[in-house]
Amino acid sequence: MTRQRIERYRKLRGDIVMLDERLADAEDGGVEYLSDTVQASDDGPAFAKRCISVKGYSTRAIPRLKAIRAKKAAECEAIEQYIESLEDTDMFQLLTRRYLEGRNLKEAAKLSGYSEQHASRLFTEFFKKIQKDAM
Numbered sequence: 407m408t409r410q411r412i413e414r415y416r417k418l419r420g421d422i423v424m425l426d427e428r429l430a431d432a433e434d435g436g437v438e439y440l441s442d443t444v445q446a447s448d449d450g451p452a453f454a455k456r457c458i459s460v461k462g463y464s465t466r467a468i469p470r471l472k473a474i475r476a477k478k479a480a481e482c483e484a485i486e487q488y489i490e491s492l493e494d495t496d497m498f499q500l501l502t503r504r505y506l507e508g509r510n511l512k513e514a515a516k517l518s519g520y521s522e523q524h525a526s527r528l529f530t531e532f533f534k535k536i537q538k539d540a541m
Contacts, residue, residue: 411484413505432471496520
């Protein structure tokens with residue numbers, strides 16, 4: 407595990423929410439995003455060109471969106487499992503509050519019983535240690 411992977415967690419969760427919304431739209435029978443120009447009559451001049459737009463997602467997009475979502479969900483799961491497996495309870499609490507719960511450093515530190523400065527120092531030492539262990 408690396409600092410960069412852990413720090414991506416919140417963005418990955420946001421991506422999953424967005425993909426869930428897109429999948430819901432696609433599964434409601436949408437079509438691919440497209441626009442087309444047609445000739446039609448209305449109150450104006452006969453057969454004047456009018457531009458219409460149809461929005462939605464093709465059902466062909468569903469498997470692709472599901473695959474992307476599954477990959478991002480697997481990465482989130484790996485990060486969660488790593489944090490949950492930590493034996494260092496201080497880092498477990500700090501990482502959970504900071505990354506999994508999405509709190510800022512000050513809030514995570516306060517809830518874990520540390521000053522912001524001390525929590526920052528603990529994070530720095532922890533990430534240096536895991537970087538060293540990875541080499």
